[in-house]
Amino acid sequence: MPFATEIHPISGTLADSTADLVALPIRSEDEGPTAVTAGTGYGPADLDARLPASLAELIAHYEFTGKPGQIAQFPADLGGGLVRLVLLGVGAATPGDLRRAGAAFARCAKGHGRAATTVPFLTADQAEEGGGAGGSGLTAFVEGALLASYTFTLAASPAKPEPAQVIELLTADPDAVSEPVRRGVALAKATALARDLINTPSATKSPAWLAERAEEIGAQAGLDTVVWTERELERDGFGAILAVGQGAARPPRLVRLSYQPQDPAAHVVLVGKGITFDTGGLSLKPNDNMSLMKTDMSGAAVVLGVLSALAELGARVRVTGLIAIAENSFSGSAQRPSDVITAYNGRTIEVLNTDAEGRLVMADAMAYAAAELAPDTLVDVATLTGAAKVALGTGVGALFSTDDALAEALGDAAEQAGEPVWRMPLTEEYRDTLDSRVADLANIGTSTDYGHPGATEAALFLREFTGGRPWAHLDIAGPGRSAGEDGLLTKGGTGFSTRLLLRWLSSR
Numbered sequence: 249m250p251f252a253t254e255i256h257p258i259s260g261t262l263a264d265s266t267a268d269l270v271a272l273p274i275r276s277e278d279e280g281p282t283a284v285t286a287g288t289g290y291g292p293a294d295l296d297a298r299l300p301a302s303l304a305e306l307i308a309h310y311e312f313t314g315k316p317g318q319i320a321q322f323p324a325d326l327g328g329g330l331v332r333l334v335l336l337g338v339g340a341a342t343p344g345d346l347r348r349a350g351a352a353f354a355r356c357a358k359g360h361g362r363a364a365t366t367v368p369f370l371t372a373d374q375a376e377e378g379g380g381a382g383g384s385g386l387t388a389f390v391e392g393a394l395l396a397s398y399t400f401t402l403a404a405s406p407a408k409p410e411p412a413q414v415i416e417l418l419t420a421d422p423d424a425v426s427e428p429v430r431r432g433v434a435l436a437k438a439t440a441l442a443r444d445l446i447n448t449p450s451a452t453k454s455p456a457w458l459a460e461r462a463e464e465i466g467a468q469a470g471l472d473t474v475v476w477t478e479r480e481l482e483r484d485g486f487g488a489i490l491a492v493g494q495g496a497a498r499p500p501r502l503v504r505l506s507y508q509p510q511d512p513a514a515h516v517v518l519v520g521k522g523i524t525f526d527t528g529g530l531s532l533k534p535n536d537n538m539s540l541m542k543t544d545m546s547g548a549a550v551v552l553g554v555l556s557a558l559a560e561l562g563a564r565v566r567v568t569g570l571i572a573i574a575e576n577s578f579s580g581s582a583q584r585p586s587d588v589i590t591a592y593n594g595r596t597i598e599v600l601n602t603d604a605e606g607r608l609v610m611a612d613a614m615a616y617a618a619a620e621l622a623p624d625t626l627v628d629v630a631t632l633t634g635a636a637k638v639a640l641g642t643g644v645g646a647l648f649s650t651d652d653a654l655a656e657a658l659g660d661a662a663e664q665a666g667e668p669v670w671r672m673p674l675t676e677e678y679r680d681t682l683d684s685r686v687a688d689l690a691n692i693g694t695s696t697d698y699g700h701p702g703a704t705e706a707a708l709f710l711r712e713f714t715g716g717r718p719w720a721h722l723d724i725a726g727p728g729r730s731a732g733e734d735g736l737l738t739k740g741g742t743g744f745s746t747r748l749l750l751r752w753l754s755s756r
Contacts, residue, residue: 261287262290267416269356269357270326270334270365273349273367274336283303284369306320312337336367350367351396354411357412359412362416365417369419386432388666390429391435395736398443439553442743443741454575459475462475465552478499489608492574492609495529495577496579500572505568514566514624515568516565517617519610519627519628519629520547520572521630521631522545525575528602546728548572551569551570553743554746561753572609572612584599587599591615597611598687598690600692624718632706642731645662645745647722654720661751667727667745669722669745672704682708727742
């Protein structure tokens with residue numbers, strides 16, 4: 249759904265703003281919280297005269313420390329009538345601090361038609377690590393504000409209060425901040441696109457529907473798009489995708505989207521898991537687990553979000569996106585535990601658990617990428633294992649990689665994006681647990697000698713289909729879903745790793 253909130257840099261100060269809610273940044277300094285009064289239109293003494301008490305007294309009264317996202321609000325007349333003034337904690341004004349501040353500001357602005365802040369008056373020499381109007385800090389603030397304003401509803405009467413219609417960024421020179429604002433909007437829009445796809449109910453979200461959305465997104469972004477139907481998947485030997493989808497009334501799809509800039513620096517293939525609903529198949533899930541499974545195509549949604557924004561962000565690498573789409577259902581035609589299927593590269597897989605289906609569709613897509621696309625780097629994204637969530641919780645994604653430089657680059661991008669990942673081991677001793685007595689591989693571990701290292705076993709399974717190319721695997725089963733409203737997140741799909749991957753790809 250389009251953002252209900254627009255963000256515009258405009259020339260002005262708090263003194264001449266006509267917004268009904270305005271925010272004054274408060275930094276957290278060693279010597280105590282410090283108001284950034286640049287952009288208010290008043291000197292410190294004149295500003296104090298406009299407030300219910302002096303700034304120092306108000307900061308003390310609200311026990312305000314300036315930590316990122318801290319809010320205190322009260323009425324004040326800044327010259328244009330009574331408004332609600334917000335003290336907005338921005339910490340040290342690093343990009344991470346400003347992202348949290350943007351989210352907090354957008355949340356307190358709900359129910360107000362227009363809101364304004366002087367955050368752009370935080371100049372690069374005032375803020376640490378590239379914050380403020382100089383670039384990444386303002387981009388992060390815009391990301392935070394927009395993503396906290398994100399809504400998805402199919403209700404006839406949406407709940408109130410609604411997000412602010414306009415957030416104004418008051419600044420002395422709007423042109424000077426237009427580029428970081430534009431980047432922030434582009435990153436947030438790509439994430440919102442992924443969230444919309446994830447949050448769409450599975451009654452609507454068939455494999456064909458998702459493939460059609462991919463074609464629409466590709467057309468809007470100027471991408472070349474190819475879709476394999478069920479017949480074409482059978483013709484070309486995508487046996488794993490077909491096996492997962494064979495129990496559903498709605499057949500599977502594979503989609504390839506291609507972004508081709510002039511003189512690309514490298515070729516990256518992104519593979520996304522697109523299970524539009526996961527019952528577990530004949531290895532049926534319990535209801536509590538199944539109720540979340542409209543989000544099991546989050547990896548595919550992330551890939552689509554990333555591809556949609558590459559041109560706008562000026563990425564200089566060639567990127568091919570592959571989304572393997574199927575509905576994992578149960579019926580008389582569903583695959584059975586103990587079935588042996590043949591993947592795209594000819595390797596046979598014994599299916600011991602039909603609820604370990606995501607790695608099967610991914611295996612076909614990755615084998616195709618390795619054999620036909622000759623990528624320099626292969627990265628996959630998937631809500632793949634509950635084990636990753638058990639290990640890292642819901643705030644951190646699991647990163648596996650065969651290449652140290654690639655893992656480091658993705659980790660740096662994750663830190664910049666505020667989408668943290670933790671590198672997990674590809675423990676070689678665990679590889680033997682994937683041996684099958686009747687096929688080349690089993691789709692789950694066949695031994696408990698090492699306990700149940702489910703996330704690592706799944707990653708080792710996928711590694712078998714990389715063709716030895718530099719590869720990274722993002723298991724986003726934990727942070728891919730949010731159970732409530734908090735900071736940048738709203739309940740439902742998060743689009744986690746969209747901004748991470750966009751930062752990585754646009755910086756190469």
